[in-house]
Structure formats: C-alpha cells, structure tokens
Amino acid sequence: MASSSSQITLRVRPEALTDPEALRQAALRQAQRAGVAGPADDDVLRIVRRSWDARKRPVMAQVVVAWGEEASTEDPAWPEVSEDAPSVLIVGAGPAGLFAGLECLMQGLRPILIERGKDVRARRRDLARLNREHVVNPDSNYCFGEGGAGTYSDGKLYTRSKKRGDMKEALAWLVAHGADPDILVDAHPHIETNRLPQVVTAIRETIEARGGQVLFNTRLVDMESSEGRFVA
Numbered sequence: 001m002a003s004s005s006s007q008i009t010l011r012v013r014p015e016a017l018t019d020p021e022a023l024r025q026a027a028l029r030q031a032q033r034a035g036v037a038g039p040a041d042d043d044v045l046r047i048v049r050r051s052w053d054a055r056k057r058p059v060m061a062q063v064v065v066a067w068g069e070e071a072s073t074e075d076p077a078w079p080e081v082s083e084d085a086p087s088v089l090i091v092g093a094g095p096a097g098l099f100a101g102l103e104c105l106m107q108g109l110r111p112i113l114i115e116r117g118k119d120v121r122a123r124r125r126d127l128a129r130l131n132r133e134h135v136v137n138p139d140s141n142y143c144f145g146e147g148g149a150g151t152y153s154d155g156k157l158y159t160r161s162k163k164r165g166d167m168k169e170a171l172a173w174l175v176a177h178g179a180d181p182d183i184l185v186d187a188h189p190h191i192e193t194n195r196l197p198q199v200v201t202a203i204r205e206t207i208e209a210r211g212g213q214v215l216f217n218t219r220l221v222d223m224e225s226s227e228g229r230f231v232a
C-alpha cells in the first residue's frame, strides 16, 4: 500500500466511509504498519479517491485519504461578457461545444453556439418517437441535439488522460452544473442517465446568463473563406 505523511491508501469495509472515527483508526493502523506519521488528533480526513473491490465478499472500498493542508478548490465562476466582446461561433452543442462555450466566457469572449438539433428536453420526445414508431428525425436523435452523442447514456467519465490538461477542472465544471461531487473522487465516476440532461441544461443556462447565445434548429451547411478568414 502506498502512503505518505499526508496521504495514505486504505482498504476498508464500506461502513467506514461514513464513520470518521473508523476511518481515522484505519489510517492510524495503516500509518503505523507503514512506519509513517498518521493523522494528528485535530486533522480532518478527506477522501480524495475511492474505488470498490467487489470481486469477492465482503465488498471492500479502496480509498486514498488525505489530511493537512488542502489545495485551494475555489468554485469556478464564469464572468459575464458584454455584447461588444469578440464573439466566437461554435458549431454543435455536444460536450466539446458546451465546454468551448464555458471556456470562451472564461476568456472574455462571447460564445454563439449553433446546434442543428433541439434542446435536450425536446430531443427526448424525438427519441421516444424513434423507439415507438421507428421514425428517425435526422436533426434530433441519439447523436444529434443538445448534449451531443451519449447524452442519454449514463455519462461515464472514466478518462484520466492528462495529455490535454487537468481533468479535475472539467469534473469541477460538471459539479458546478449539478453533477454529484462524488465524481471528483470516484475511480469510475459517472453522472447518471437521469441527471445528465439536467447538467447539460444547466451548462446552457450559464452560457446564456453570462451573455452567450445558444441557437437550436440551426445547422451549419457551408462555410466561405476570404483572406484566410471564415466569413459565413
């Protein structure tokens, strides 16, 4: 088991996760076994990573607990952008488009998202029709519409890629829009099928409330360029 003076990995029964004293005792025992300093009496333990081992009974939790100084975790706040801020046209309101919209706000740019499909709620009716009558709306289906492909899956967030920046920030942005904070520590986080559309809606509301625009039923059909710039 890996351990350090302010962080240690434990294997505990699930009940210990909601029992601070049991967790502390487990941390002290493990620290003693590893020959490192355990948490002091006034240290508050934080679970920073959690996974489950359900291969055999009893099911066990594997957690990394930390104590001591915590890295600052300020809630992300998206600034309002003025109408004359430079605007950025974003094609598609899938995960990439929605996050690009949030990032534009962070950079003081005004995002204008165009989405060929419908908003996430109206899209659900087209999915019901697809399943019931086998009629496919080419602009509003399992792949097209607000939230993009996978909006009606359970929203697995398994990637831990570090190649393109800090995943933690993306997860924090999802939490800021209603995802369960557990996704910040779970080894195999997912947003849940019922909650994912609400998170998508909340992201769109942030974009609109801060001066951006989201236009549905609006499809990019062509682009013209002039002097190295797209003009339409």
Ligand SMILES: Cc1cc2nc3c(=O)[nH]c(=O)nc-3n(C[C@H](O)[C@H](O)[C@H](O)COP(=O)(O)OP(=O)(O)OC[C@H]3O[C@@H](n4cnc5c(N)ncnc54)[C@H](O)[C@@H]3O)c2cc1C
Pocket: 091, 092, 093, 094, 095, 096, 097, 114, 115, 116, 117, 139, 142, 143, 144, 145, 146, 147, 148, 149, 150, 151, 153, 154, 155, 156, 157, 158, 218, 219, 220, 221
């Ligand atoms: C059934 C299913 C389940 C999935 N489950 C998961 C999962 O659990 N976890 C996970 O990480 N990934 C999952 N994925 C993959 C994930 O959905 C994709 O990686 C992700 O959606 C890609 O995001 P994107 O924004 O790049 O593209 P997309 O999600 O494809 O978004 C593109 C958006 O652009 C719009 N658009 C397309 N053309 C135009 C146009 N000409 N004009 C205007 N708008 C346009 C589309 O309507 C769409 O909303 C799943 C995919 C599917 C299909």
